[in-house]
Amino acid sequence: MRNIVLLLLFCITLLSAEVNECKSDVYFANGIDTSKKAANESARQLSKKFKLYNPESYKSVAEWKVNYNHTHGIAIDLYGSFLQ
Numbered sequence: 001m002r003n004i005v006l007l008l009l010f011c012i013t014l015l016s017a018e019v020n021e022c023k024s025d026v027y028f029a030n031g032i033d034t035s036k037k038a039a040n041e042s043a044r045q046l047s048k049k050f051k052l053y054n055p056e057s058y059k060s061v062a063e064w065k066v067n068y069n070h071t072h073g074i075a076i077d078l079y080g081s082f083l084q
Contacts, residue, residue, distance in 0.1 A: 022060060023060060023061065023062035024060060024061055024062060025061070025062055025063045025064075025065060026047075026061050026063070026064050026065070027065050027066070027067045028042065028043035028046060028064070028065070028066050028067065029067045029069055030042065030066070030068060030069050031069075032071065032074060032077040032078060032081065033071050033073070033074040033077055034069075034071060035071070036066075036068050039066050039068050039069075040066055043064060043065075043066045044064075046064075047064045
């Protein structure tokens with residue numbers, strides 16, 4: 001009985017799994033001393049220019065996302081970069 005339940009769960013998992021290997025997500029990471037609003041705007045502009053200059057490659061991007069790096073002031077951010 002337990003094997004039947006496991007087999008059923010496995011089959012359901014295979015039916016619901018949809019992975020498109022031809023599509024990619026692009027993550028934009030902002031620089032030092034950048035507000036969240038400015039990071040989102042930069043990512044939007046990057047997406048727009050990428051679409052303009054690389055229309056075929058743009059089709060292979062599923063989603064454009066922002067990976068926001070919080071700022072703690074320029075001095076602390078530069079110090080953190082220096083340590084890295």
